Amino acid sequence: MAGSIFSLQSKTAVVTGGGSGIGKAVALLFARQGAHVHVLDLNEENANTVVHEIQQAGGQATAHVVNVARQKEVVAVFEKIATPNILVNSAGVSHIGKLENTPEEDFDRIYEVNVKGTYNCLYAAVPLMKKAGGGAILNMASIAAVVGIPDRFAYSMSKGAVYAMTLSLAKDYVKEGIRCNSISPARVHTPFVDGFLAKNYPGKEQEMFEKLSQTQPIGRMAKPEEIAGLILYLCSDEASFITGCDYPIDGGFIKLNN
Known part of the structure; x- marks a missing residue:
């Protein structure tokens, strides 16, 4: 049963990368709070496993196999979902390396998933949210967007782009009732x-x-569940006055490493 605070009862939530890691923790928590969770993941087995776990606990969930880097696939899935109230862009990949050992194919892979994948989901979700009168979007940035991290050239690039897209989208659609925030986890x-x-x-x-x-x-x-708790708050009605913000959730990494 959904709790009275941070309830997502009657909400439709889309979680990309929902088959594992942070995305899985978000999907499970959202379902416990009453949302119908659409789990989007490239890995069919992982997506189905999460959906089964949600359904076994009495929640509502649907699995969708999709490559977020392919816009036609993403748009088709969102058209099936029809009325997303919440979007969590959690799908992402990483890369270890500084500029000189980041080959073009690795740079392109990071861009395709982390940057274009986020863009594709925003592109598909925002028109539907506008029709519905609003919605809440949470993008997964990183401390790497604002702090120099060794050997994370391409990854830092991608998360800086996610942070910038968050601000831009929040500004452009605030009058349409669409809130957009990001969080920046450490490890x-x-x-x-x-x-x-x-x-x-x-x-x-x-x-x-x-x-x-x-x-x-x-x-x-951090534990994935700790990250999911902050995401739940920012996507809930209790956070209705918050948009265009990034929230570090980093164990003190940004402010206390001096």
Whole structure:
């Protein structure tokens, strides 16, 4: 049953990248709060698993297999959904490397998913939200959008673009009742992190995990559920006076690393 505060009862929510990591945590939380959650993911098995978990708990969810980098696919899915009240752009990929070891194909891959993918979902959702009289959008930026992070050239580029798109869209559609905000996480313990450590630091996974954890002054990585809690607030009616803002959720990384 949806709680009385931060309730999403009767809301239709779209979560991209909803099959794993932060997106999965958001999808599960939104469903518990009463939303019908549309889980968009490139991985059909992951999307179906999340939807099944939601339905087993008594919630409402629908899976959609879609590549957010392909506009026709995205538009077709949103036309089926018809009346999205909430959009969370969580789909994204990462890349390790400075300028000199970022080949063009890797740069293009980051751009296609993180930048164009966000654009495509906004492009598909905003006209539908306008027809419905408004909506709430949450984009996934990063501390890398505003702070220099070593070996994250392409990733930082993409998240800077997401941050800028957030401000632009919030300004252009505030009169249409569409709110648009972003959040900027630091490191979050997701399956991606475990896979990255296993691939790049075999035998030293725990040592490197601790090292990365300590880059946050709070001394650990975030849990996906902690990120989802902030996203829920910003997409709820309780945040109806908030638009055009970015919220660091970083364990003190931006302000306290000095």
